[in-house]
Amino acid sequence: MAFLALKNIWVEYGEKVVLERISLDIDEGAFVSIIGPSGAGKSSLLRVILGQEVPTRGTISLEGAALPAECGPDRGVVFQRYSVFPHLTVLGNVLLGLEFAAAPFAARLFGSARRAAIAEAEAMLESVGLADAKDLYPAQMSGGMQQRLAIAQALIKRPRILLLDEPFGALDPGIRADMHGLITRLWREHGLTIIMVTHDIKEAFGLGTRVLTLDKRRHDPHAPHRYGAGVVYDLALTRKESAHALPPIPAEAAGITIDTIGNN
Amino acid sequence: MRWVTAVPGRRGAFLLGAAPLLVLALGYVIASAARHSGNAADKILPLPSAMVSAMAGLVFEQDRLSGQYLFWADTLASLGRLAAGLGIATLSALLVGLVLGALPRVRATLGPLVTAIAVIPPIALLPILFITFGLGETAKVALIVIGIAPFMIRDLAGHIAALPREQVIKALTLGANSWGVVLRVALPQALPRLFEGLRLSLGPAWVFLISAEAIAADVGLGYRIFLVRRYLAMDVIIPYVAWIALLAVAMDLALSRSSRRLFGWAHGAAR
Numbered sequence: 001m002a003f004l005a006l007k008n009i010w011v012e013y014g015e016k017v018v019l020e021r022i023s024l025d026i027d028e029g030a031f032v033s034i035i036g037p038s039g040a041g042k043s044s045l046l047r048v049i050l051g052q053e054v055p056t057r058g059t060i061s062l063e064g065a066a067l068p069a070e071c072g073p074d075r076g077v078v079f080q081r082y083s084v085f086p087h088l089t090v091l092g093n094v095l096l097g098l099e100f101a102a103a104p105f106a107a108r109l110f111g112s113a114r115r116a117a118i119a120e121a122e123a124m125l126e127s128v129g130l131a132d133a134k135d136l137y138p139a140q141m142s143g144g145m146q147q148r149l150a151i152a153q154a155l156i157k158r159p160r161i162l163l164l165d166e167p168f169g170a171l172d173p174g175i176r177a178d179m180h181g182l183i184t185r186l187w188r189e190h191g192l193t194i195i196m197v198t199h200d201i202k203e204a205f206g207l208g209t210r211v212l213t214l215d216k217r218r219h220d221p222h223a224p225h226r227y228g229a230g231v232v233y234d235l236a237l238t239r240k241e242s243a244h245a246l247p248p249i250p251a252e253a254a255g256i257t258i259d260t261i262g263n264n
Numbered sequence: 265m266r267w268v269t270a271v272p273g274r275r276g277a278f279l280l281g282a283a284p285l286l287v288l289a290l291g292y293v294i295a296s297a298a299r300h301s302g303n304a305a306d307k308i309l310p311l312p313s314a315m316v317s318a319m320a321g322l323v324f325e326q327d328r329l330s331g332q333y334l335f336w337a338d339t340l341a342s343l344g345r346l347a348a349g350l351g352i353a354t355l356s357a358l359l360v361g362l363v364l365g366a367l368p369r370v371r372a373t374l375g376p377l378v379t380a381i382a383v384i385p386p387i388a389l390l391p392i393l394f395i396t397f398g399l400g401e402t403a404k405v406a407l408i409v410i411g412i413a414p415f416m417i418r419d420l421a422g423h424i425a426a427l428p429r430e431q432v433i434k435a436l437t438l439g440a441n442s443w444g445v446v447l448r449v450a451l452p453q454a455l456p457r458l459f460e461g462l463r464l465s466l467g468p469a470w471v472f473l474i475s476a477e478a479i480a481a482d483v484g485l486g487y488r489i490f491l492v493r494r495y496l497a498m499d500v501i502i503p504y505v506a507w508i509a510l511l512a513v514a515m516d517l518a519l520s521r522s523s524r525r526l527f528g529w530a531h532g533a534a535r
Contacts, residue, residue, distance in 0.1 A: 050433070071433055072437065086530075100435075100439040100440045104444070137528075154437065154438075159437070
């Protein structure tokens with residue numbers, strides 16, 4: 001049984017069909033990159049998986065159980081922008097997820113529970129390289145640091161699936177390469193299943209174990225909204241070792257989540 | 265140096281800002297002296313010395329009728345009404361604006377009502393307030409509240425509703441429920457805007473206070489100004505107006521200072 005299964009998903013806004021006949025099985029531990037032209041419904045697909053949007057037709061199930069169409073802590077997300085809270089410090093941003101879980105009414109922790117949460121948050125910040133920045137506010141940080149924070153903030157909830165919506169699109173090339181190394185390392189360390197929407201084809205192939213291309217299969221020139229996009233290419237990348245964009249694989253992590261059997 | 269890029273330094277800005285005020289004061293003194301050289305009993309532009317002596321009576325001497333120091337009694341009464349009005353308006357703006365901005369269903373239900381109330385000129389409601397609440401303090405405070413609360417509510421609700429959708433989604437993926445989103449995402453980001461809205465409402469609040477006091481009061485800054493108007497007592501009116509201006513500036517400054525201190529994150533990285 002597939003880890004995450006999408007069955008015949010359609011997304012329509014009134015007359016306009018955005019996605020049609022999307023059926024996918026995604027394995028646990030996969031790193032799926034989604035590419036495609038603008039307006040092909042990449043972000044719509046991500047929103048459907050996130051639960052932010054209800055598909056017009058079709059079902060999504062996680063390990064056989066239907067996924068509720070609302071956002072919850074089982075699916076983490078990092079957007080291109082606005083992923084961190086401007087009114088909280090770096091530490092506060094990461095603590096927030098722990099506070100929501102432990103204190104449903106006050107949404108705050110006190111005393112020893114708070115100290116334990118701070119220790120956990122600091123360890124997470126350490127692993128994304130923000131240990132020295134924990135008292136800064138997001139406005140005082142660069143775009144790359146803000147995305148590091150957004151990733152740490154999502155990972156503290158230990159989500160089953162991490163959804164990335166063009167997470168590195170606004171970063172300059174050097175920082176982007178650093179972030180590629182970071183997300184690859186975290187993906188292996190945490191055994192994450194990642195679904196990433198990107199415009200950057202090199203990034204899609206460099207990071208992913210599987211690349212999906214969304215585009216319209218059919219096109220009616222008189223009514224361009226009549227047909228939605230589907231998956232036109234579904235490529236399993238089995239030889240990750242040769243990808244030059246990747247940092248060397250740590251010995252102990254090698255082979256844990258590397259897809260050698262093909263994911264589709 | 266171009267005009268559009270020439271930014272004065274701290275000292276320069278202070279001197280530039282003070283210059284028009286000094287020119288205004290000097291212009292007044294010259295005009296006043298000119299009038300008094302023609303008519304020593306002129307009441308329209310009293311000399312500074314006349315203002316000082318008139319005010320000294322109100323500030324330092326007990327009123328023979330009521331036994332009060334009128335200037336201080338007026339100030340206390342007006343500030344009390346203003347504080348009550350601003351406090352109630354701010355609190356209701358925070359509560360209503362927050363739920364209106366954060367909860368789309370509540371916005372759909374109550375948004376049109378708030379808009380409808382906001383477009384009524386508050387002064388037009390003053391007779392209703394006087395009839396309903398009598399001529400006491402309640403009506404005056406209510407006028408201030410009705411005058412500024414709708415604006416503050418709409419401003420705050422608009423600000424909260426305009427928070428990036430991504431923030432709400434992110435909070436939900438972090439395990440928040442609707443209450444958690446309101447408490448930890450919307451509320452903290454509403455507070456600096458509330459201070460801003462309060463600052464902008466200070467001017468209208470003073471207008472409504474003075475209006476209410478002018479029509480029905482027995483003590484207060486606005487009451488005094490309109491009372492002594494009958495005697496053309498410009499030597500009292502001008503210092504009172506200056507005092508109101510000073511109070512308003514002090515309140516504005518205190519609000520902007522405390523907002524910067526409390527919500528450094530909202531005022532840029534310069535913390």
